Amino acid sequence: MIQYIIRRFLYALPILLGVNILTFILFFVVNSPDDMARMQLGHKHVTEQAVQNWKHQQGYDLPLLWNPQAEASEKLTETIFYQKSMSLFLFDFGISESGRNIGADIKQRMWPSLSIALPSLFVGLLVNISVALMMVLFRNTYLEFSSIVLCVVLMSISSLFYIIGGQFFIGKLLKLVPISGYDTGLSAIKFLILPVLISVISGIGSGARWYRTLFLEEVEKDYVRTARAKGLTETQVLFKHVLKNAMIPILTGVVVVLPLLFMGSLIMESFFSIPGLGSYTIDAINRQDFAIVRSMVFLGSVLYIVGLILTDISYSFVDPRVRLT
Amino acid sequence: MIILWTDALIYILVVASFLAGFFISRKPHFQRPLKKISASKTGMVSLLFLIFFIVIGLLDSIHFKETEGRTREIISLLDYVAKPLRMQNEKTYSAPFSAYLYSKEMVEEDDRKIVWGYPRLKFGGSHLQNPDQEGLADVFNKAAVGFAKGAGLFILFFVLLWSYLHDRHKYLLKGSTAKVVWATAFLLISTAYMLIYLSGYYHVLGTDKVGEDVFYQAIKSIRTGLVIGSLTTLIMLPLAIVFGIMAGFFRGWVDDVIQYIYTTLNSIPSVLLIAASILMVQVYMSNHAEDFNSLIVRSDMRLLFLCLILGVTSWTGLCRMLRAETLKLREMEYVQAAQALGVKQSTILIRHILPNVMHIILISVVLDFSSLVLAEAVLSYINIGVDPTTYSWGNMINGARLEMARDPVVWWSLLASFVFMFGLVLAANLFADTVRNAFDPRRTEQGE
Numbered sequence: 123m124i125q126y127i128i129r130r131f132l133y134a135l136p137i138l139l140g141v142n143i144l145t146f147i148l149f150f151v152v153n154s155p156d157d158m159a160r161m162q163l164g165h166k167h168v169t170e171q172a173v174q175n176w177k178h179q180q181g182y183d184l185p186l187l188w189n190p191q192a193e194a195s196e197k198l199t200e201t202i203f204y205q206k207s208m209s210l211f212l213f214d215f216g217i218s219e220s221g222r223n224i225g226a227d228i229k230q231r232m233w234p235s236l237s238i239a240l241p242s243l244f245v246g247l248l249v250n251i252s253v254a255l256m257m258v259l260f261r262n263t264y265l266e267f268s269s270i271v272l273c274v275v276l277m278s279i280s281s282l283f284y285i286i287g288g289q290f291f292i293g294k295l296l297k298l299v300p301i302s303g304y305d306t307g308l309s310a311i312k313f314l315i316l317p318v319l320i321s322v323i324s325g326i327g328s329g330a331r332w333y334r335t336l337f338l339e340e341v342e343k344d345y346v347r348t349a350r351a352k353g354l355t356e357t358q359v360l361f362k363h364v365l366k367n368a369m370i371p372i373l374t375g376v377v378v379v380l381p382l383l384f385m386g387s388l389i390m391e392s393f394f395s396i397p398g399l400g401s402y403t404i405d406a407i408n409r410q411d412f413a414i415v416r417s418m419v420f421l422g423s424v425l426y427i428v429g430l431i432l433t434d435i436s437y438s439f440v441d442p443r444v445r446l447t
Numbered sequence: 448m449i450i451l452w453t454d455a456l457i458y459i460l461v462v463a464s465f466l467a468g469f470f471i472s473r474k475p476h477f478q479r480p481l482k483k484i485s486a487s488k489t490g491m492v493s494l495l496f497l498i499f500f501i502v503i504g505l506l507d508s509i510h511f512k513e514t515e516g517r518t519r520e521i522i523s524l525l526d527y528v529a530k531p532l533r534m535q536n537e538k539t540y541s542a543p544f545s546a547y548l549y550s551k552e553m554v555e556e557d558d559r560k561i562v563w564g565y566p567r568l569k570f571g572g573s574h575l576q577n578p579d580q581e582g583l584a585d586v587f588n589k590a591a592v593g594f595a596k597g598a599g600l601f602i603l604f605f606v607l608l609w610s611y612l613h614d615r616h617k618y619l620l621k622g623s624t625a626k627v628v629w630a631t632a633f634l635l636i637s638t639a640y641m642l643i644y645l646s647g648y649y650h651v652l653g654t655d656k657v658g659e660d661v662f663y664q665a666i667k668s669i670r671t672g673l674v675i676g677s678l679t680t681l682i683m684l685p686l687a688i689v690f691g692i693m694a695g696f697f698r699g700w701v702d703d704v705i706q707y708i709y710t711t712l713n714s715i716p717s718v719l720l721i722a723a724s725i726l727m728v729q730v731y732m733s734n735h736a737e738d739f740n741s742l743i744v745r746s747d748m749r750l751l752f753l754c755l756i757l758g759v760t761s762w763t764g765l766c767r768m769l770r771a772e773t774l775k776l777r778e779m780e781y782v783q784a785a786q787a788l789g790v791k792q793s794t795i796l797i798r799h800i801l802p803n804v805m806h807i808i809l810i811s812v813v814l815d816f817s818s819l820v821l822a823e824a825v826l827s828y829i830n831i832g833v834d835p836t837t838y839s840w841g842n843m844i845n846g847a848r849l850e851m852a853r854d855p856v857v858w859w860s861l862l863a864s865f866v867f868m869f870g871l872v873l874a875a876n877l878f879a880d881t882v883r884n885a886f887d888p889r890r891t892e893q894g895e
Contacts, residue, residue: 140711148723157730274880278817278873280824282844283865290851388718389825404829407722415723422716 123438127431134427141423142207145416150202155182158412162219180219180413181205206416215417220409224417228399234304235386235398238314242321242390243383246329247376249322251365254333258341259360269330276327284324285393292316302394317394321387336371340364370440377436381425385418449510449521451747453674453754457508460681474802480885490881491628496874499635500669507670510743521743525670529663532646535570537658540850543859544586544649546572571650589645597640601633653859655846665863667838672871674750675757675823675833676816682758687765688808692800694766695773696792705770709763717760718829724756725749725831746834753826753833757819765811772804806886813882817875824868840864 149158159173159182177183185201209216215224253269260266293301299316340346341364349359386400395401399418406414437444450458471477484490507525526533540549547565554566572578575585612619619625642662645651652661694705712720728749732739739745776782777800785795826832827841828848835842847860 136707137711137714140707141715144711144715145723148727157734160734274876275873278869278876280821280840280844280865280868280872282824282828282841282848283861286844286848286851286861290856294851382716385716388829392829403719403722407726408830410726410729412726415719415726419715419719419723422719423711423714426714426716 123435127435130431130434134424134431137427138211138420138423141420142210145419146203146207149412149416150206155180155202158182162410206413210417210420215420216413218406218413219411224414227402228417228421231386231397231399231402232384233398234310234396235391235400236383237310238317238321238390238394238396238398239383239386241314241318242325242387243376243379245318246322246325247372250326250329250333251372253326253330254337255360255365257330257334258337258364259356261338261341270334273327273331276324277331278327279324281324281389284320285389288316288320288323289393292319302396304394304396313394313396317390317396321390333368333372336368337364340368343367370437373440374433374436377432378429380432381429382422384425385422449512451510451521451744452751453678453747454508454510456678456681456751457505457674460677461505463681471805477805480806483885484881486622486624487881487885488624488627489877490885491624492631493874493877493881495628495631495635496870497878499639500871500874501673503666504670504673507667521741525666529666532660532663535650535660537568537571537650537654538566539654539656539658540857541568541571541650541654541658543651543653543661544572544582545653546575546578546582546649549857568650571654572648574648586645586649589648590641593641593644594637596644597637598633600640601636605629605633652863655843655860656850661843661860661863664838664843664860665840665867668840668843668864668867669871671750671833671837671839672820672823672868675754676819676875678751678754679757679761679819680812680815682755683762683765684808684812686758687762687769688801690762691766691769692773692796692804695770696777696796696800698774702770705766709766712760713763718826718831720760721753721756721826722829722831725753728752742836746837749834750837753823757822761815761819765808768807768811769804772807773800776800776803806888810879810883810886813875813879817872817879820868820872820875824864840868 155177156173159176160168163172163176174183182202206216213225215228218224218227257266257269289301292298293316299312301316302313304310304313337360341360345367346359346363349363350356354362384399385403386396386398388400388404390396391398391400392404402414403418405411406418472481503525506528507523509524510521511524513519513522538548541547542549546568548568550565551563552566554562554564556562567573567578572582572585575581609620620629642651646660646662650660650662652665655661655664690705690709694702732745732748739748782795782799785799790798823832823839824841824844827839828845832841833839843860843864847857847864850857850860
């Protein structure tokens with residue numbers, strides 16, 4: 123088991139290297155640091171001296187891949203690729219273009235992101251599964267048909283409208299909760315209710331439909347027929363047998379996204395002005411702060427790979443047939 | 448006539464989908480699912496709506512230079528038809544069907560007195576003498592006339608078609624699905640004509656901040672939505688098909704390399720990859736400003752780039768599915784037999800594997816369409832979507848979002864983009880469901 127995990131982590135290295143090379147190509151080869159300097163400093167009327175200063179300040183005045191002027195091993199290390207991309211492997215995110223420490227920022231902004239993402243995920247899961255179970259329980263009735271139609275309708279509404287509508291009706295007209303903002307500690311709860319509620323509602327459509335197909339697949343299996351033949355009621359069959367067996371795909375589906383919750387939700391956080399990593403990323407995109415975007419890309423792929431590994435491990439826990447070797 | 452990049456790709460797409468349709472309809476094993484789709488009421492009605500949207504989008508994809516006017520802008524056929532809508536701009540916001548501006552100004556009255564009040568609109572309801580009293584009645588009047596005209600037009604064509612279809616293709620008129628489809632077409636065309644007729648006199652969906660007609664914006668956005676939904680699939684399909692089938696068929700190092708590529712691409716959060724690429728495109732464009740001199744060319748290039756990037760980020764899912772299916776197929780007896788008979792590997796891939804994964808491709812294309820349309824709005828909101836000058840529902844929402852705080856609320860831009868987007872996405876989703884039910888072998892067994 124431990125051997126397997128170590129091997130998986132070693133497999134992750136080439137993938138992360140690939141991610142790094144890709145971002146390196148995007149950020150430094152397609153556009154030279156000169157282009158970025160001009161963009162940051164304003165397009166026209168920039169003196170050559172100002173561009174050089176900016177590049178030196180950001181550490182972009184080194185050669186890209188190979189430094190012929192340096193000594194021995196420094197030929198490789200005194201380059202942009204080594205200093206900007208490889209240092210990410212040690213989770214050294216460096217300094218953003220506005221001069222802040224990215225690593226410290228990420229650590230600080232991670233918690234607000236989690237405080238909104240975790241409740242959304244678990245409340246959403248609970249609601250989706252219960253709706254899906256109801257749909258399976260009442261299958262082949264008008265109740266099921268109309269709830270399927272409702273699901274498709276809910277799915278077809280853009281998440282932006284859920285947010286705008288929720289903010290308008292609950293926040294502005296009914297004045298039940300503040301429209302946006304964030305606070306530390308327990309007083310954050312009143313700011314979190316609305317975003318969590320909205321993300322749960324906007325997820326019902328696709329979520330309930332997805333779980334319904336999972337349950338329906340289970341319902342047709344032999345052991346369910348056996349359970350019915352033994353004289354169990356339909357509710358007993360559903361909750362005791364079907365739900366338990368459908369938990370395997372549900373759990374593994376949840377485990378994949380767990381690490382990515384740290385990244386936060388981009389639109390939710392920016393609409394509700396929650397100082398999490400999602401709004402951090404959006405701000406960076408809008409300010410065209412390449413250093414932050416680069417770090418977030420790396421962080422995101424690390425978390426994704428961690429998610430994949432966790433999925434495999436959780437498989438072996440919930441399904442005894444799966445053995446990791 | 449001027450052909451923009453996206454236009455050219457749209458033409459290719461139309462030709463390709465006709466060819467694919469021709470190819471599919473001749474294959475015997477596609478007959479049954481196709482029949483199933485054509486018998487489904489929701490499927491056909493949603494297809495009708497989709498076709499309606501596509502026709503508008505195609506009209507908007509034929510560009511030419513204006514012959515008159517000072518600026519000689521590049522306009523599309525749709526712009527040409529909707530010239531009054533495009534030209535009749537007001538000063539700022541005005542509510543739907545209103546004859547007055549949203550904000551107060553100094554107004555000169557008949558007797559040369561200057562009053563602080565709501566000025567009349569230049570175009571909306573300008574034919575009315577006294578909008579307060581006759582306004583509502585006039586709107587209903589005009590709506591009824593427009594609807595009747597549209598209905599008349601439809602009935603005229605229907606009668607012509609009927610005489611033709613009656614003898615030869617009776618099933619196109621008599622079946623229960625056909626009746627529902629014809630009824631929907633009647634309502635759709637009459638309502639569309641009514642709206643067009645009304646928009647000659649009023650701003651049906653109001654005007655936006657700079658006084659542009661919202662109805663016009665919403666219609667123009669249809670093309671953007673369709674382009675994002677369809678061109679992305681055009682870009683992603685070759686990647687997914689070639690890589691997926693090759694990985695599954697050849698296995699070994701080919702499989703390893705392809706798996707490595709898609710795991711790497713997949714591991715980058717797609718929003719960030721899109722953001723990074725769009726930032727790069729922006730830098731490139733600002734450094735090569737001379738290549739993108741015209742506004743419409745620039746926004747078109749950005750739209751194309753967006754499709755390209757979305758395509759690159761979204762092929763991995765289909766690729767993985769195709770790989771799994773090919774792995775299964777290559778162990779089938781008929782593939783083994785072909786190999787034993789010495790058939791060339793490329794022939795096996797094209798003749799034996801590709802037709803048998805076609806249903807997966809078809810299902811994923813229709814399923815992806817609606818999620819791409821929805822994604823466009825979100826991306827535009829984060830400013831990494833289409834160019835801010837392009838008409839799109841995302842841009843409309845973005846512009847109108849902050850106006851919800853005003854009093855009275857400026858709701859019409861949001862409502863317009865909501866209704867149009869909802870219509871397109873709902874139709875696409877319903878159609879996708881029908882296609883999936885018809886083509887997915889597991890579902891057909893359950894259904895029958």
